[in-house]
Amino acid sequence: MITVENLTKSFQGVSALNGVTLDVEAGTVLGVVGPSGAGKSTLARCVALLERPDSGAIRVDGTDITSLDGSALRAARRQIGVVPQGDSLLRQRTAAGNIALPLESAGVPGPQRRTRVGELLDLVGLTDKAAAYPDQLSGGQRQRIAVARALAANPSVLLADEPTSALDPETTGSVLTVLDRARAELGVTVLVVTHDMNVVRKICDDVAVLEQGRVVEHGKVLDLVGNPVSRTSSALLPAVDLNPINESSYDRVADVVLVGFAAVGALLPEAAHRFGVELNIVGGGLTRLGETPVARFRLGLNGERSDSALEWIGEAGGAVQRSLKGPQGVAA
Amino acid sequence: MRSATPWSDVITYLVEATGETLYMVGVSTVIATVLGVPVGVWLQLTAKGGLRPNTAVHRVLSFVTDLGRSMPFIVLLVALTSVTRLIVGGSIGSTAVIVPLAVGAIPFVGRLVQNILSEVHVTVVEAAITTGASTLKIVRSVLIRESLPALINAIGVTVIALIGYSAMAGVIGGGGLGDLAIREGYQRFNDRILWSTVAWLAVLTTVIQLGFTRAARAFDRRRHASV
Ligand SMILES: Nc1ncnc2c1ncn2[C@@H]1O[C@H](COP(=O)(O)OP(=O)(O)O)[C@@H](O)[C@H]1O
Ligand SMILES: [Mg+2]
Numbered sequence: 001m002i003t004v005e006n007l008t009k010s011f012q013g014v015s016a017l018n019g020v021t022l023d024v025e026a027g028t029v030l031g032v033v034g035p036s037g038a039g040k041s042t043l044a045r046c047v048a049l050l051e052r053p054d055s056g057a058i059r060v061d062g063t064d065i066t067s068l069d070g071s072a073l074r075a076a077r078r079q080i081g082v083v084p085q086g087d088s089l090l091r092q093r094t095a096a097g098n099i100a101l102p103l104e105s106a107g108v109p110g111p112q113r114r115t116r117v118g119e120l121l122d123l124v125g126l127t128d129k130a131a132a133y134p135d136q137l138s139g140g141q142r143q144r145i146a147v148a149r150a151l152a153a154n155p156s157v158l159l160a161d162e163p164t165s166a167l168d169p170e171t172t173g174s175v176l177t178v179l180d181r182a183r184a185e186l187g188v189t190v191l192v193v194t195h196d197m198n199v200v201r202k203i204c205d206d207v208a209v210l211e212q213g214r215v216v217e218h219g220k221v222l223d224l225v226g227n228p229v230s231r232t233s234s235a236l237l238p239a240v241d242l243n244p245i246n247e248s249s250y251d252r253v254a255d256v257v258l259v260g261f262a263a264v265g266a267l268l269p270e271a272a273h274r275f276g277v278e279l280n281i282v283g284g285g286l287t288r289l290g291e292t293p294v295a296r297f298r299l300g301l302n303g304e305r306s307d308s309a310l311e312w313i314g315e316a317g318g319a320v321q322r323s324l325k326g327p328q329g330v331a332a
Numbered sequence: 333m334r335s336a337t338p339w340s341d342v343i344t345y346l347v348e349a350t351g352e353t354l355y356m357v358g359v360s361t362v363i364a365t366v367l368g369v370p371v372g373v374w375l376q377l378t379a380k381g382g383l384r385p386n387t388a389v390h391r392v393l394s395f396v397t398d399l400g401r402s403m404p405f406i407v408l409l410v411a412l413t414s415v416t417r418l419i420v421g422g423s424i425g426s427t428a429v430i431v432p433l434a435v436g437a438i439p440f441v442g443r444l445v446q447n448i449l450s451e452v453h454v455t456v457v458e459a460a461i462t463t464g465a466s467t468l469k470i471v472r473s474v475l476i477r478e479s480l481p482a483l484i485n486a487i488g489v490t491v492i493a494l495i496g497y498s499a500m501a502g503v504i505g506g507g508g509l510g511d512l513a514i515r516e517g518y519q520r521f522n523d524r525i526l527w528s529t530v531a532w533l534a535v536l537t538t539v540i541q542l543g544f545t546r547a548a549r550a551f552d553r554r555r556h557a558s559v
Contacts, residue, residue: 080462084458087453089456090460094553102463104473105464133553
């Protein structure tokens with residue numbers, strides 16, 4: 001749906017994007033993460049058609065949008081809903097009036113406009129705030145109105161730059177729910193820029209890690225978490241604290257990532273049972289990526305067939321990350 | 333030693349002069365607003381970071397605006413005599429004062445308006461851009477509507493400034509409150525007229541200022557909106 005090819009952009013000779021290539025499949029949510037100054041906003045602004053890249057292409061539904069002008073540019077902008085970074089609502093308009101703005105730009109007549117605004121207020125759960133002005137809304141409510149506005153003209157793509165950065169964790173949840181509904185109920189393709197890994201955990205199918213204007217990692221979140229050396233995995237999964245005292249009493253110590261209900265629930269007891277080993281969780285924990293439970297555990301095993309048990313866990317779908325304590329480490 | 337002018341006469345003088353002042357200031361404010369707001373919009377559109385940045389146009393426009401603003405009004409009043417005659421068919425009287433007042437106020441309004449429009453946050457403007465809105469739509473629905481309270485206050489400031497300028501109207505026989513204070517009051521040593529006019533001017537400008545502040549607040553939906 002969105003394809004970014006070899007995008008470059010520099011400001012006064014300072015490079016902000018350095019050959020960025022990405023794609024977002026239709027109806028999925030891509031999270032663009034990375035440290036401050038990595039070029040996330042610049043990328044978002046290029047896709048939002050607020051900034052023209054120096055070179056490269058941005059295709060939305062196959063059409064390159066980087067070189068449009070005039071009315072073609074305005075039409076393309078209507079295809080891309082944008083939730084800008086920071087406060088962006090008109091303070092002199094009601095919530096409903098703000099949501100209506102893109103519809104006015106698109107020349108939608110009054111009665112249809114009101115119907116559509118009603119639908120969007122419902123989508124973001126703020127029907128009772130239709131007549132409220134932005135200064136009467138909380139930060140989370142304002143952000144939901146901004147999402148509703150971005151969705152008003154039925155765009156195929158929704159772009160959000162740090163939609164939750166100014167919000168507390170609770171309010172963040174309500175904004176993420178709205179973004180998730182946009183994808184689920186409207187089939188919109190979402191690109192969300194964030195430095196908050198919780199956003200990735202909760203709503204992203206894919207993730208792209210940007211560093212110094214380059215994509216250093218890009219793929220499905222559930223694939224990347226199973227890869228022990230991926231940045232996504234170390235950022236998203238629970239930390240496995242070192243606990244040498246605990247670990248010294250085991251023949252084998254290994255880290256394992258388990259993805260999905262079946263793996264998380266059943267794999268470890270099954271391994272212990274099959275191979276007749278003692279298997280304990282000595283570190284790590286459980287998290288949730290979207291609807292999928294994902295665990296990273298540090299396991300301590302005792303028993304002759306510990307290596308076989310670990311091998312079996314790997315074959316059964318768990319990602320055994322590393323054996324911290326191999327055969328040579330076993331005390332004589 | 334003359335006896336003081338009777339109060340009834342003072343009031344007659346004040347009423348007549350107030351009418352002249354309001355006429356001169358009112359009409360020139362309307363003209364200055366109608367022509368000055370577009371100048372301000374144009375200044376802001378062409379400014380760096382504006383919707384249609386154009387350094388060359390912006391420089392020329394800024395230069396002309398600042399030149400107009402720095403021109404002493406009394407000079408404008410006499411320098412524009414021939415233009416005034418062309419437009420209003422005469423070069424003396426209240427109507428004739430309107431031309432230099434309006435001409436002097438256009439750049440004044442233009443600069444005020446530009447400063448006000450530049451205060452609209454860039455994120456808000458960009459959000460509107462991303463909706464596919466045309467430049468005209470953004471000017472109307474975002475720049476002007478978002479700054480309406482400040483713009484109304486700016487018109488109030490302009491009215492007060494024009495009341496000040498109109499005091500020099502007497503030079504070309506325009507009459508008005510300033511003229512009354514100077515000619516009947518000061519030059520004829522008529523303290524009663526002089527101080528009554530001063531007091532009345534204070535009341536008048538305060539009321540006008542208050543009116544504009546109220547109107548601005550009525551249009552402002554920020555903070556204590558009434559819903
Ligand atoms: N308009 C601009 N003018 C100059 N430099 C800019 C501008 N926008 C971004 N940059 C620079 O580009 C780099 C990337 O910035 P940005 O895209 O905002 O990063 P992020 O959103 O990941 O924090 C930074 O070094 C920043 O200073
Ligand atoms: Mg940013």
